[in-house]
Amino acid sequence: MIDKKNIRIKDIAQMAGVSVGTVDRVLHGRGKVSKDAQQKVEDVLNRTGYKPNLIARTLGSNKTLKITALLPDPAQDDYWALAEAGILQSIEEWSYYDVEINCIFFDLYNPGSFKTTTDVVLESKPDGILIAPVFHHESIELLAQLKAHSIPYVLFNTNIPEADPLCFIGQNLVHSGKVAGELLSLGGGTRRTIMSLHIYENRDNSVHLMAKEHGLRQYFQEQPYEVISLDLSTPHEVEDHIREAILNPDLLGIFVTTSKGTYIVAQILEKYSLEHIRLVGYDLLEENLRYLKKGTIDFLINQNPKRMAKIGVNHLVNHLLFQKTLPEKEIFPIEIITRQNLDSYLTSRIH
Amino acid sequence: MIDKKNIRIKDIAQMAGVSVGTVDRVLHGRGKVSKDAQQKVEDVLNRTGYKPNLIARTLGSNKTLKITALLPDPAQDDYWALAEAGILQSIEEWSYYDVEINCIFFDLYNPGSFKTTTDVVLESKPDGILIAPVFHHESIELLAQLKAHSIPYVLFNTNIPEADPLCFIGQNLVHSGKVAGELLSLGGGTRRTIMSLHIYENRDNSVHLMAKEHGLRQYFQEQPYEVISLDLSTPHEVEDHIREAILNPDLLGIFVTTSKGTYIVAQILEKYSLEHIRLVGYDLLEENLRYLKKGTIDFLINQNPKRMAKIGVNHLVNHLLFQKTLPEKEIFPIEIITRQNLDSYLTSRIH
DNA sequence: CTGAAAGCGCTAACAC
DNA sequence: GTGTTAGCGCTTTCAG
Secondary structure (H helix, E strand, O other): OEOOOOOOHHHHHHHHOOOHHHHHHHHHOOOOOOHHHHHHHHHHHHHHOOOOOHHHHHHHHOOEEEEEEEEEOHHHOHHHHHHHHHHHHHHHHOOOOOEEEEEEEEOOOOHHHHHHHHHHHHHOOOOEEEEOOOOHHHHHHHHHHHHHOOOOEEEEOOOOOOOOOOEEEEEOHHHHHHHHHHHHHOOOOOOOEEEEEEEOOOOOOOHHHHHHHHHHHHHHOOOOOEEEEEEEOOHHHHHHHHHHHOOOOOEEEEEEOOHHHHHHHHHHHHHOOOOOOEEEEEOOOHHHHHHHHHOOOOEEEEOOHHHHHHHHHHHHHHHHHHOOOOOOEEEEOOEEEOOOOHHHHHHOOOO | OEOOOOOOHHHHHHHHOOOHHHHHHHHHOOOOOOHHHHHHHHHHHHHHOOOOOHHHHHHHHOOEEEEEEEEEOHHHOHHHHHHHHHHHHHHHHOOOOOEEEEEEEEOOOOHHHHHHHHHHHHHOOOOEEEEOOOOHHHHHHHHHHHHHOOOOEEEEOOOOOOOOOOEEEEEOHHHHHHHHHHHHHOOOOOOOEEEEEEEOOOHHHOHHHHHHHHHHHHHHOOOOOEEEEEEEOOHHHHHHHHHHHOOOOOEEEEEEOOHHHHHHHHHHHHHOOOOOOEEEEEOOOHHHHHHHHHOOOOEEEEOOHHHHHHHHHHHHHHHHHHOOOOOOEEEEOOEEEOOOOHHHHHHOOOO
16 A cells, blocks of 8 residues: 555645634635635635545544434334345444444334334434335424424435435336336237236325336336226235136236235235236245245336345435435336346345 | 444553553554463453444555556447446545545457556556456466465456455356346247357357356256357358348247347347347447337346446455455346336436 | 554634 | 644554
8 A cells, every 4th residue: 555645634724824724614614714714725625626535534523423214113014124134234334433323113004103203213313314204194294303303314115205305215116117017018918908906005095006006007008908906905805806807818917016915916826826827016025036936926026125225324324424415316226036037136245 | 423432442452451552463463462461452352342443443544545447448348338437436436535546458359468467457556456357368367466466356247266356246147148048938929949149259268158158058948949059250140140040930039148249139130120039138238228228129138347347346445445354256136127127227326 | 572652634622 | 713732543653
């Protein structure tokens, strides 16, 4: 290694004929600088293209960062277990830095529990927070509170249009619906009916299911396909409707808008030996993987909750600790998982 | 933010009844420590689970890291232009740290040029080096030299089994060949002939083309398909063979093992209006994207040279600057790109 | 073999 | 408004 020779605050102070204190003040806009000094320093800054040493800055400011992540209880749903795994991974990653990362879980089936956590969050006084705002209404309240306390937040998985996060991390759901359409119709054949199923979650409550469905329909627009959508909220309903639907010899495939719903439908297709019906769903849950390997599920679209969560806290740390600027949105690619490329996704550490 | 209260070197020095200097010596095994002191310090270290502050360590040691990347001239091939883009991105990313990243290019079509760069590399005395070892024989020589000078290296894109890198970054090519097979046969139909083309690069020289082909054949093993492989080394040859092959009404699809070859074949399919023949190739080159959008190319497998290169230098920096331990291999997932999910990959910043 | 002390580049408290 | 200075936690001389 060679000796460093980057330009330091000291250098620019000297060049501008002021002290390091003054330079620091203009660098951070902490006010209390004369127009004259301000000007001189800014000139030198621009002229030299000064870049602060982030390492030194972090050490000098001597803070420990508190970050909390707010998401549904991983024990209730494998999808959220994946998200938690991502957070655990980034806790590991930052363990050598002064950052403290905590998780708070709420009940996925009880919006009220989300409200309860608000107090817990606020009282822990985090420097930043990562939120999966699955309950629209309740989230808006929380975000308002955060704003009042000026606690910055990153949103992931679900977007809240009226929010003002440091960054939103997620997929474009309309696009993912389109991709589903493409996968369903791949390779042609003559059948022309598509079913779109919303399992155990009502479409009207969930903007995100609507978005996926919208994408699907958009894909089939101007194509001679018929798309039938159903909300199925009980196991019986699911089974009955599918049993009925398959009487239609024109049924090409089924699109399931939720990760959990995917294997529920797969179970039924398997039960009635309907492997010829194409099935497209979401995410690498254990159960889904089983059916993908067997061929009951043809394609999975990976929303990558693990990496979303991980990047969420990483972004927060990079911004709060190293003052990196974040993109307004971090939109994940729509990953297509098949029997053959599945392993490569499971094995890959970078995912 | 709250005040930090992590355990410091000073603390453990105090607890062990020695000075910080001694603690530092045992921490880094720089010798010159009595058995007694060594013991005491180690005890305290274990007892407290001390984790050094990496920020302070980096600042204190006051080194600037020199990293060089060695890859084919980006001007010669769009694939390598993507790799270069990844390196530029990480140069940007590390610009606030004391790391200096340089690129050295060699001639993709001239193994001799690779040897020439060896001297350039060595004389720049880098702390670590990222290499795309496309020429097997010449690479082995270079790696031996690096070993002699004890310069650590990360390999990407192409693996050299007999090498001993900090980390190898790449895809599993046999798997990617299998995925290609799956994509070619998706959706059935009755045609049963597959062509596997090696364009402008001889199979015998390129272990990696062989690996892809091997995967393809493995996929079709025990299935009633016929796989025909051809090495085509001139434009005329390419056109003639394809024109001939398509007389076969049983031809289902074509697999092209190189990124450049993909759009070359697409051009010809388009010329003869053979859009019904499925085409699977590699990588998001501009030209490939055009044909993917038009539907001439059906699927692209993304090897992600950009992210490979970027992660390559990031790994090097993390290891050399922050002493993070690297995985032996960083195997990338095999990404399937279609018309519908293409945009999401192009837009995504995290890719 | 060991300890003391200077210094890495930056922040922030404190005088003036 | 401005300059000075004491840290931040670690590395690295340099005496002893």
